[in-house]
Amino acid sequence: HKRVPNDVAENPVIIGHEFAGELVEVGAKWADQFKVGDKFSIQPAINYEDGPVGVLSAPGYSYQYIGGDATYVIIPNEVMELGCLLPYKGEGYYPASLSEPLSCVIGAMHANYHTTPGKYIHTMEIVENGKMAILAGVGPMGLAAINYVLHREDRHPALLVVTDVDQARLDRAASLYTPEFAASRGIDLRYINTGNMADPVAELKAISGGEGFNDVFCFAPVKPVVEQADAILAFDGCLNFFAGPSRADFSAMFNFYNVHYAYTHVVGTSGGNTDDMIEGLHLMGKGLDPAGLVTHIGGLNAVPEATLHLPEIPGGKKLIYNHIEMPLTPIADFAKLGESDERFKTLDELCQKHQGLWNVEAETFLLNNF
Numbered sequence: 001h002k003r004v005p006n007d008v009a010e011n012p013v014i015i016g017h018e019f020a021g022e023l024v025e026v027g028a029k030w031a032d033q034f035k036v037g038d039k040f041s042i043q044p045a046i047n048y049e050d051g052p053v054g055v056l057s058a059p060g061y062s063y064q065y066i067g068g069d070a071t072y073v074i075i076p077n078e079v080m081e082l083g084c085l086l087p088y089k090g091e092g093y094y095p096a097s098l099s100e101p102l103s104c105v106i107g108a109m110h111a112n113y114h115t116t117p118g119k120y121i122h123t124m125e126i127v128e129n130g131k132m133a134i135l136a137g138v139g140p141m142g143l144a145a146i147n148y149v150l151h152r153e154d155r156h157p158a159l160l161v162v163t164d165v166d167q168a169r170l171d172r173a174a175s176l177y178t179p180e181f182a183a184s185r186g187i188d189l190r191y192i193n194t195g196n197m198a199d200p201v202a203e204l205k206a207i208s209g210g211e212g213f214n215d216v217f218c219f220a221p222v223k224p225v226v227e228q229a230d231a232i233l234a235f236d237g238c239l240n241f242f243a244g245p246s247r248a249d250f251s252a253m254f255n256f257y258n259v260h261y262a263y264t265h266v267v268g269t270s271g272g273n274t275d276d277m278i279e280g281l282h283l284m285g286k287g288l289d290p291a292g293l294v295t296h297i298g299g300l301n302a303v304p305e306a307t308l309h310l311p312e313i314p315g316g317k318k319l320i321y322n323h324i325e326m327p328l329t330p331i332a333d334f335a336k337l338g339e340s341d342e343r344f345k346t347l348d349e350l351c352q353k354h355q356g357l358w359n360v361e362a363e364t365f366l367l368n369n370f
Helices: 077-081 098-112 139-150 169-174 179-184 202-208 223-231 256-261 273-285 300-308 331-337 342-352 360-369
Strands: 020-022 037-040 084-087 113-114 122-124 129-136 159-164 188-193 212-217 232-239 264-268 294-299 318-321
Touching: 037 098, 084 273, 098 139, 098 273, 113 159, 113 188, 113 232, 113 264, 122 232, 129 223, 139 159, 139 273, 159 169, 159 202, 169 188, 188 202, 202 212, 202 223, 202 342, 212 223, 294 300, 294 331, 300 318, 318 360, 331 342
Parallel strands: 129 159, 129 212, 159 188, 212 232, 232 264, 294 318
Antiparallel strands: 020 037, 037 084, 113 122
């Protein structure tokens, strides 16, 4: 891995790059900016040229004394100097730990661009009051994208179509981020199962009013999904290939007639920057809850096994609490475990109060009882 030092066997690093915590000591140099008791998140992509592996160095990959999977860490000067120690003023801890994945979808929206006929200017951002589609959009990162679009303060689409082929996941997304709430924000939100459509491209275009979509986000590195995204682009439409493929030779067909005559274009984003994280933390402080990303809870003891077997463990984010011992447990299993352990019964009740999602009440109970 490009971010991991070659001598990792002799000098092990602390893993975990999406994390949050509380400051327990602050050196004199930083006492004017930070104080003991402050809650924080960290932007791991610090871009520090003199780090352990150069500019790609990141907490969670490259450092011996800072990373998420530890009880205590030492935050090096470069994190503060580069503005990457970010204060969190919201409730609980878990939202701040999810600011990094949330920043990825924030960055994706900001990275889209559109053109002005006759001028050589790229206008960054999604089209205000335009038409947006998120394909394969109800996995954990898709849910984060929907959540962000509905809570943005500066701009939003008039139409948001979210597609998938898994009806159960579509139904869950619709119960978490409802069309009714979207309507209150001025957005016509529709969840569509393209698996039930004879001609998905034609039917999606019809939903758009026949012209296609200004901004299309592809959340699965699957050839037919990418090609469907291309096919539903409007004039000057921007396709954002968000999902990271694992194969270096991944490719798909792209309509170059439309590139030439209809100004369609493509961007790819794989993460957010510090400003995106700050925006995410700000929105979370004002009520955006990223809990839809989380499907499993565990203690620090669960990390080695969970890390080694991550590709085989289904679901979304695995949320680890560093100061407790608890096996990695799906939130969906709390009720069954509650038959023999009162603590899990209480956790299940607290999650059911929040549509089956993790929440600050459950977090507080966990920290006090495990």
